[in-house]
Amino acid sequence: MNLLEVMTRGLMRGDSNDFAVVAGRAPCVKIGAGYKPISDQFPSEADVLEMLAALGGFSYIDKLGMEATVWRTTEDSLGPLQITAARREGVVQARVVRQPHVLSDVAPADRPGSPPRAPAVARRAASANETPPATPVAKRTSSPPRRIDLAPRVYFHPDFESLLAEARNKGASDLHIVATRPPLYRLAGELVPLGAVVEPQQLEAMVLGNVPPRLVSELEKDGSCDFALEHFAHGRFRVNVSRQRTGLKASLRLIGAEVPTLASLGLPDAIGKATDYHQGLIVVTGPTGHGKTSTLAAIVDVLNSETTHHIITVEDPVEYVHPRKKALISQREVGTNTRSFAAALKASLREDPDVIVVGELRDTETVRMALAASETGHLVIATMNTPSAAKTIDRLIDLFPPGDQPQVRMGLAGGLRLVVSQRLVKSVDGTKVVVATELLPGNIALWNLIRDSKTYQIPSLQQRGKSMGIIRLDDSLGDLVRAGKITLDEARVHAEAPDELTFAVTGKRPGPPPPKAP
Numbered sequence: 001m002n003l004l005e006v007m008t009r010g011l012m013r014g015d016s017n018d019f020a021v022v023a024g025r026a027p028c029v030k031i032g033a034g035y036k037p038i039s040d041q042f043p044s045e046a047d048v049l050e051m052l053a054a055l056g057g058f059s060y061i062d063k064l065g066m067e068a069t070v071w072r073t074t075e076d077s078l079g080p081l082q083i084t085a086a087r088r089e090g091v092v093q094a095r096v097v098r099q100p101h102v103l104s105d106v107a108p109a110d111r112p113g114s115p116p117r118a119p120a121v122a123r124r125a126a127s128a129n130e131t132p133p134a135t136p137v138a139k140r141t142s143s144p145p146r147r148i149d150l151a152p153r154v155y156f157h158p159d160f161e162s163l164l165a166e167a168r169n170k171g172a173s174d175l176h177i178v179a180t181r182p183p184l185y186r187l188a189g190e191l192v193p194l195g196a197v198v199e200p201q202q203l204e205a206m207v208l209g210n211v212p213p214r215l216v217s218e219l220e221k222d223g224s225c226d227f228a229l230e231h232f233a234h235g236r237f238r239v240n241v242s243r244q245r246t247g248l249k250a251s252l253r254l255i256g257a258e259v260p261t262l263a264s265l266g267l268p269d270a271i272g273k274a275t276d277y278h279q280g281l282i283v284v285t286g287p288t289g290h291g292k293t294s295t296l297a298a299i300v301d302v303l304n305s306e307t308t309h310h311i312i313t314v315e316d317p318v319e320y321v322h323p324r325k326k327a328l329i330s331q332r333e334v335g336t337n338t339r340s341f342a343a344a345l346k347a348s349l350r351e352d353p354d355v356i357v358v359g360e361l362r363d364t365e366t367v368r369m370a371l372a373a374s375e376t377g378h379l380v381i382a383t384m385n386t387p388s389a390a391k392t393i394d395r396l397i398d399l400f401p402p403g404d405q406p407q408v409r410m411g412l413a414g415g416l417r418l419v420v421s422q423r424l425v426k427s428v429d430g431t432k433v434v435v436a437t438e439l440l441p442g443n444i445a446l447w448n449l450i451r452d453s454k455t456y457q458i459p460s461l462q463q464r465g466k467s468m469g470i471i472r473l474d475d476s477l478g479d480l481v482r483a484g485k486i487t488l489d490e491a492r493v494h495a496e497a498p499d500e501l502t503f504a505v506t507g508k509r510p511g512p513p514p515p516k517a518p
Contacts, residue, residue, distance in 0.1 A: 003027065003043050003051040007096055010038045011078055017098040023048050023091055024213050034158050042213070048092045055083050055096070064092060072099070089318070089336055156231060160206035164234040166194070167254055171432075174254065174289070175237075179203045179247030189426050189433055200247035207241055207250045214335065219243075228255075228317035228333070238319050255319050259301045260294050266435050267295060270469055271420055272302045278354075280417035280442070281374040283361070283396075285386045290424045291435060292383040293319050293359075299381055300357055303327055309354035314344040316359055334359075345369035349376070358382035364399045371411045379417075388473065388496070389419040389440035390458040393450060413451040416442045421473065423494045425486050434485050436494065438473035474501045481505050 007019045010029040018030035023045040026037035043051075049061045056073040063069070064087040074080050080099040085092070156164075163183055167175040174186035179200040182193040198206075215225040224242035229252070231237070236255040241248065262272050274282055282299070284292045297320040303309055304327045311327050316334035330351070338344035341358060342365040348356055361367050361382045374380040386392040393412065400408050421438040440446065440462065449457050462472050477491040478501055488505060492498040503509045 001041050001043050001047045003047045004054050006039050006043075007051060008075070008077060011096070011098055013038075019096040020094070021048055021051070022093040026209075034156060034161055045092050048094055052083065052085055052094055055081065057083060057085060060085065089333060157206040157209065159202065160210075161231070161234070163195075163206075164231055164237070164252075167252070168234050172254060173433075175250075175252040177203060177206070177250045177252075178244075179249065181246075188430055189424065203248045203250070207248055210239070211241055226317060227335075228319065236319065236321070238317060253319075256294070259320050259322060260298050261301060262295075262298045265291070265294060265298055267298065267420075267422075268437060268439060268471065270439060270441070270471075271295070271299060271418070274418040274441070275299060275302050275307075275379070277379055277417050279374060279377050279379055280415050281370065281412070282379070282381045282418045282420070283392055283416075284381070284383045284420045284422070285389065285392045286422045287387060288385055290422055292422070295420065295422065296357065296359075296381065296383055297322070300329070300355075303355055304329060307354075310352055311355040311357060312344075312348045312351060312353045313357040314338065314341055314348070314359060315357075316341070341366040342369050345373060349373060349378075353378060355379045355381065360384070361396075367396060367399050371408065371415070374415050375411055387421070389421045389438050390455065390462075392419050392421065393455050393458065397450075397455075409450050409453065413447040414442075416447070416450070418442060423473065423477075425477070425480065425494055426490050427485060428487055434480060436473060436476040436480055436486075436491075437471060438476065439469065439471040441469045443468050472496075474504070477501060478504050 003021065006027050007021070010019045010027065011017060013029065016029035016031050019027065020030065020035055021027040021043060024042050026042060027039050028035035028037050030036075052058075052061050055075075057069075057071060060069050060071065064085055066086060066088055068084050068086045070082065070084050072080060072082050078098055082097045082099055083094065084097075085094040087093075163175060163177065166183075167185055170185055170187060172185040172187055173189075176184040176186075176191065177198055178184070179198060182195050182197055184191045184193050186192075210229055211219055211225060212227050215227055219225045219241060224240060226238070226240050229237045229239045235257050238253040238255060240251045242251075243249070262269070284295050284299075286292050300311060300313065300322060303311055304322055304325045307327055309327050311329045313322075313329065313331045314334065315331065317336075318331050318333045322329045322331065332338050332344050334340060334344070338347070341360070341362070345356065345358065345366065346369055356370070356373050356378050358366065358370055358380065359382075361370060361384045370380050370382055384392055384395065386395050393416070396412065397405050397408050419438075419440040421440075423436045424433040425436050426432075427434050440458070443465075445461055445465070445468070446458070449455055449461065462470050466475075474495050474497055477486070477495055480486045481488050481491050482505065488502065491501060491505075495501040499510050
C-alpha cells in the first residue's frame with residue numbers, strides 16, 4: 001500500500017488539512033470535529049514507517065515511543081507539513097497537518113552573537129536546476145519531544161463520538177449501548193436510559209470498527225472481547241463488546257483523565273502506609289464495579305510519587321496510564337504485550353522489579369506466581385472479585401487443590417500485608433457515590449488463624465481488632481451515616497449485619513415486622 005499517495009490525495013481534497021493513520025486501521029482525514037476514513041485498506045506498520053521515512057523521518061522511526069516526536073518538512077504538491085509520530089502500546093501512529101506557512105528555528109537567546117542555526121525546514125528545490133539546501137530534510141524541534149494529542153487510534157463513528165461525549169459530560173461511570181434499546185448511562189450507581197433507540201445496524205457501524213484486529217477472531221469465536229479505547233478528546237475507556245439476542249452490546253467503563261489519589265477517593269491513609277513494605281501481598285477486593293481499579297491506581301500513584309522503585313503492572317486491558325514521576329513504571333497489557341497474567345508474572349522476576357501490580361487474580365496459576373513473587377523479595381499488589389476481606393483469604397486458599405493448601409497457608413501467614421475491601425454507596429443527594437472501606441492488615445493474630453486453618457474466626461478478630469488497625473465494613477458505613485454522607489437505609493443495603501448497624505447508629509434495634517393482615 002502506497003500510504004504517501006493516500007495521504008497526498010486526502011490532504012488535497014480541499015475539505016481537510018489533517019491526515020491521521022494508525023497501523024492496522026483505515027487512514028483518515030479530519031472533517032469538522034471527527035475523522036473520516038479515506039481508504040478501505042489497512043496499512044501495515046511497514047507502510048506507516050515508509051511514509052514517515054519519505055517525509056523526512058528516517059532518523060526518528062527507530063526511536064519512536066510513547067512521547068510524540070514532531071518535525072516539519074515541505075512537499076511540492078502540499079507545501080509545508082508538520083508530522084507527529086509515536087509508538088504507543090506497540091502500535092505506530094502518525095498525524096500529518098498542512099501548515100499555513102513555514103516556521104524556522106531562531107538562534108538561542110542565551111548565547112548572544114552565536115551564528116544562526118540551520119533552518120528547521122529544508123525547502124525542496126523549486127525547479128530541477130536549483131540546488132537543494134545542504135541542511136537535512138527534517139530535524140527534531142529544538143525543544144525536547146513532547147506528548148501531544150495524536151489522531152485517534154481508530155475511526156470513531158459520529159454517533160459513537162456523541163455518546164462518548166455525553167457520558168463524560170454527565171459524569172457517568174459506565175455507558176451501555178445495546179441494540180434495540182436507548183443508550184444507558186450509569187449515574188450514581190443507577191442505569192439511566194437517555195436518547196433514541198440504537199438499531200442493530202447502527203450499533204455495528206459504531207462499534208465494530210473500534211475492535212482491535214487481534215480480537216476480531218475472538219469476538220467471532222467466543223462472542224465477546226475486552227480492550228481499551230482512547231479518544232483524543234474524550235479520554236480512555238475500558239470496553240467489552242459482546243453479542244446477545246438482539247445484536248451487539250458495548251459496555252464502556254470511563255477512565256479518568258488523571259490518576260486518582262487516595263484522598264480524592266476518600267480512602268484511609270493506612271492504605272498508603274502499606275506501600276512502605278518491601279515485600280508481601282496487598283489485595284484490593286470488592287464486587288465488580290465498586291472502584292477496585294481506581295484504588296489500585298491510587299496505590300501505584302503513591303509509589304510512583306514517593307519512591308524510585310521499578311514497578312511492573314500487568315493489566316487486561318491497561319486502564320489508567322501512569323505519568324512519569326520518580327519511579328520507573330512498565331505497564332504491560334495482556335494480549336498486546338504479553339500472552340497471559342501468569343506468563344507476565346514469570347517474566348517479571350527477571351526484570352529487576354521492586355513492585356509487581358496484577359490487574360486481577362483470576363486463576364490458580366496467576367495466584368501461584370503472585371504468591372511466589374511476594375515470597376521472594378517483591379511487593380505484589382493485586383485485585384480480586386470477592387465480597388469481603390475474610391472471604392478473600394478463603395478464596396486465595398480454595399483456588400488450590402487440597403494437597404497444596406498447607407503451603408499456601410504458610411505463604412499467606414507472614415506474607416499477607418493488607419486486604420482492602422470496598423463498596424460504592426449512593427450519597428444522600430443521590431448524585432454521586434462514596435466509598436465504604438474494610439481494612440484487614442496483616443498481623444500475628446491473623447497469620448495464626450490462617451496457618452491453623454481457622455479463617456472462620458476472622459470476623460471475630462475484626463470485631464475486637466480496632467487497636468490493630470482493623471476497620472470493619474459496617475463501622476465504615478456507620479461513620480458515613482453519622483457524617484451525613486449516606487442514608488441509614490442505603491447503608492443497611494450494603495451492611496453485613498444491618499440490624500447491628502442500625503443499633504450502632506441510632507441506639508435502637510429494629511422491631512419485628514408487623515403481622516400480616518388476615
